Amino acid sequence: MLKIALSGCSGRMGRVISDIVSSRDGMEIAVGFDIRTEQYADFPIYKDFAEYQGDCDVVIDFSNAALTERLLDYCEARRLPVVICTTGHSAEQLDRIRAASASIPVFRSGNMSIGINLMSELLKKSASVLGDKYDVEIIEKHHNQKLDAPSGTAIMLADAVASALPYKAEYVYDRHERREKRPAHEIGISAVRGGTIVGEHSVLFCGRDEIIEIKHTALSREVFAVGAVDAAEYMATRTQSGMYDMNDVIASR
Ligand SMILES: NC(=O)C1=CN([C@@H]2O[C@H](COP(=O)(O)OP(=O)(O)OC[C@H]3O[C@@H](n4cnc5c(N)ncnc54)[C@H](OP(=O)(O)O)[C@@H]3O)[C@@H](O)[C@H]2O)C=CC1
Numbered sequence: 001m002l003k004i005a006l007s008g009c010s011g012r013m014g015r016v017i018s019d020i021v022s023s024r025d026g027m028e029i030a031v032g033f034d035i036r037t038e039q040y041a042d043f044p045i046y047k048d049f050a051e052y053q054g055d056c057d058v059v060i061d062f063s064n065a066a067l068t069e070r071l072l073d074y075c076e077a078r079r080l081p082v083v084i085c086t087t088g089h090s091a092e093q094l095d096r097i098r099a100a101s102a103s104i105p106v107f108r109s110g111n112m113s114i115g116i117n118l119m120s121e122l123l124k125k126s127a128s129v130l131g132d133k134y135d136v137e138i139i140e141k142h143h144n145q146k147l148d149a150p151s152g153t154a155i156m157l158a159d160a161v162a163s164a165l166p167y168k169a170e171y172v173y174d175r176h177e178r179r180e181k182r183p184a185h186e187i188g189i190s191a192v193r194g195g196t197i198v199g200e201h202s203v204l205f206c207g208r209d210e211i212i213e214i215k216h217t218a219l220s221r222e223v224f225a226v227g228a229v230d231a232a233e234y235m236a237t238r239t240q241s242g243m244y245d246m247n248d249v250i251a252s253r
């Protein structure tokens with residue numbers, strides 16, 4: 001039986017993960033961690049990692065970037081693989097995540113859907129063909145409860161485009177104080193927040209008299225949850241420390 005520890009278990013994603021895990025054979029949520037500890041399923045929920053003395057094989061994290069240090073301290077001390085799905089990390093928190101990967105297997109992705117991971121590959125191809133002649137703009141839309149902007153996915157997609165451009169791109173998040181024409185080396189990233197939008201990402205390649213738009217729409221949180229549970233299954237059997245992402249999971253199929 002694969003025993004999963006779920007950090008952020010009482011949140012929107014935590015509850016969908018709990019449903020997916022109960023629908024699958026051979027796995028269970030052994031413990032949940034969250035600020036909110038009201039019981040909603042049959043696993044115990046603790047506020048702090050230190051309160052749980054039992055076993056688990058892998059940790060899934062959909063919580064808050066503020067928890068990074070405590071999450072990684074816990075995983076390192078117990079030599080547990082971790083699947084980090086939380087977004088909005090600072091540069092220091094990202095350094096901490098990379099440092100942890102020296103001693104434990106660490107999976108991190110701003111988006112757990114297969115669609116966005118395929119889109120990243122399409123973007124690399126598009127940027128390598130169109131990159132020096134087309135302006136790249138990214139627009140992301142999410143629900144009004146989201147804490148971070150731009151989304152982790154928007155940054156991940158910008159990184160995919162930037163990796164295939166023939167120049168070093170500058171990410172521009174806010175144009176409202178600019179009074180100049182758009183330089184060619186930018187990737188513009190804009191965030192929209194409203195209602196219950198699950199997640200929408202559009203990447204525009206804007207050229208002379210034509211626009212190519214590559215767009216992904218998540219219609220439910222299940223697409224992220226299924227990816228996270230698949231990643232946890234994969235990570236639970238990793239013996240090598242290091243950084244992993246969705247491409248590793250897809251390649252293992
Ligand atoms: N990689 C991916 O594919 C996806 C990533 N995400 C990311 O996952 C994260 C969670 O998203 P979502 O479930 O919508 O958010 P929620 O706010 O619904 O859930 C987060 C949960 O963690 C709790 N929490 C917040 N801070 C702490 C803390 N310091 N210690 C312990 N628990 C804490 C929250 O409590 P409280 O409500 O009281 O703050 C809440 O119960 C976000 O960063 C989001 O961007 C989301 C979807 C997909």
Ligand SMILES: O=C(O)C1=N[C@H](C(=O)O)C[C@H](O)C1
Pocket residue numbers: 087110111142146147150151152153154198199200
């Ligand atoms: O907070 C969310 O909801 C989501 N967050 C992730 C992100 O920041 O990209 C992934 C998804 O789009 C939903």
